[in-house]
Amino acid sequence: MTIIYAPEEVIETVTTLTAERLSHFESLHIVTPVHTQEGPRYHQLDIHRITLLCELTDDFEVNEDALVIIMSLLDQLHGARGRLEQVVEAIGAEPSEIKLRLSRRLHDGFKDG
Amino acid sequence: MTQDPYAALGLSKTATPDAIKKAYRKIARKNHPDLNPDDPKAEARFKNAGRAYDLLKDSEQRRRFDAGEIDATGAEQAPRGYYRDEASKPENPYTQGRSSPDGDPFSEGFNADDFFANFARNRNGSGFGGREPADLPGHDRQYRLSVPFLDAVLGTKTRITLPDGNVLEVTIPQGSKNGQTLRLRGKGELGFGAGPPGDAFITLDVSPNPDFERDGEDIVVTLPISIDEAILGGKVPVNTVAGQVNVTVPPGASSGQILRLKGRGIKGRLGQGDQRITLRIVSPPNIDDELKRFMESWREKNAYNPRAGKEES
Numbered sequence: 390m391t392i393i394y395a396p397e398e399v400i401e402t403v404t405t406l407t408a409e410r411l412s413h414f415e416s417l418h419i420v421t422p423v424h425t426q427e428g429p430r431y432h433q434l435d436i437h438r439i440t441l442l443c444e445l446t447d448d449f450e451v452n453e454d455a456l457v458i459i460m461s462l463l464d465q466l467h468g469a470r471g472r473l474e475q476v477v478e479a480i481g482a483e484p485s486e487i488k489l490r491l492s493r494r495l496h497d498g499f500k501d502g
Numbered sequence: 503m504t505q506d507p508y509a510a511l512g513l514s515k516t517a518t519p520d521a522i523k524k525a526y527r528k529i530a531r532k533n534h535p536d537l538n539p540d541d542p543k544a545e546a547r548f549k550n551a552g553r554a555y556d557l558l559k560d561s562e563q564r565r566r567f568d569a570g571e572i573d574a575t576g577a578e579q580a581p582r583g584y585y586r587d588e589a590s591k592p593e594n595p596y597t598q599g600r601s602s603p604d605g606d607p608f609s610e611g612f613n614a615d616d617f618f619a620n621f622a623r624n625r626n627g628s629g630f631g632g633r634e635p636a637d638l639p640g641h642d643r644q645y646r647l648s649v650p651f652l653d654a655v656l657g658t659k660t661r662i663t664l665p666d667g668n669v670l671e672v673t674i675p676q677g678s679k680n681g682q683t684l685r686l687r688g689k690g691e692l693g694f695g696a697g698p699p700g701d702a703f704i705t706l707d708v709s710p711n712p713d714f715e716r717d718g719e720d721i722v723v724t725l726p727i728s729i730d731e732a733i734l735g736g737k738v739p740v741n742t743v744a745g746q747v748n749v750t751v752p753p754g755a756s757s758g759q760i761l762r763l764k765g766r767g768i769k770g771r772l773g774q775g776d777q778r779i780t781l782r783i784v785s786p787p788n789i790d791d792e793l794k795r796f797m798e799s800w801r802e803k804n805a806y807n808p809r810a811g812k813e814e815s
Binding site: 393418421422425426430432454457458465 | 534645
């Protein structure tokens, strides 16, 4: 069962987080809570993300504009990695002759490029 | 094309210099081409906002523009331009090796495979040929919506109340999956100039149900049965996503045995799934003397070993 957290629980868990800060992150659209009948809710993933946002803000003094850019790049990176994993998995499920042919092609591409 | 620099920043003529700077940075950080490699509209927003900011950040230029002494283009410097703006043109000398000598990709030696490969390579070039249109669609918005398990299975209509008080009507299609994204056209942020609003993307967060689990388009449940039901068989009520039905437990059923209710699963894109029922035999809460004596006398004559071949000697 997935655990979900109310805003108060998130604020308590992430020590440097305040209600103002959380709503600021949300107004920047870098944190998106889950809409529920009981109000906004968060997953563990959101708590990790918010922790990272607080660290970037406090420890590295990243400003608001750079924060939005960093998160955009980070999300794109993780999205691309996820898709790459899917491709690798799909190739892994293919017969070995196809895997061999693909790895040769990748190797040749690497030499030529 | 002349365009209103205030519209490009989503502002009115009365905006303060600080608001202009903020609006520009807000658009730039979201639409920078290096952050949106596949989105020519984002690039167009970025360029428009950049040109507008170049004009309006200087108070004297802004005053002259407001007074009508210069127009939005007249005061502009030449747009910086990118190599790729012209790189995909047939006359580009650097790409001649890739197609035929006279620049016509369809002339002698035309190879469909190469053509499509080249086409794909050029596809991400500027989609607007130099100048960006002034009226660009607004930004898209992302939302996450919690959906109860059965609502996702059966489909429903619901609504999201946004922080600004607006309400989004959302239709959850039958058989929706956790993590699935719905698109509501025109429900994003306001457009630039006369451009249409962006879209809203709603990612579904399906909450688990204590009774039902989903496996592809199948519903998986565990059904507790009594000893007598297991031995004698019979009709036993079981919950499905569409309400209660009776399932026939065959005589001599065992724990872990799976029964299948055809067509009682999820109606999804892959067709109609089934409900799979895993049986679980539950002993009576009190073992009375009658049952105990019966089992003892039964065992004397009919003992069997369900672990045959699995025991260590």
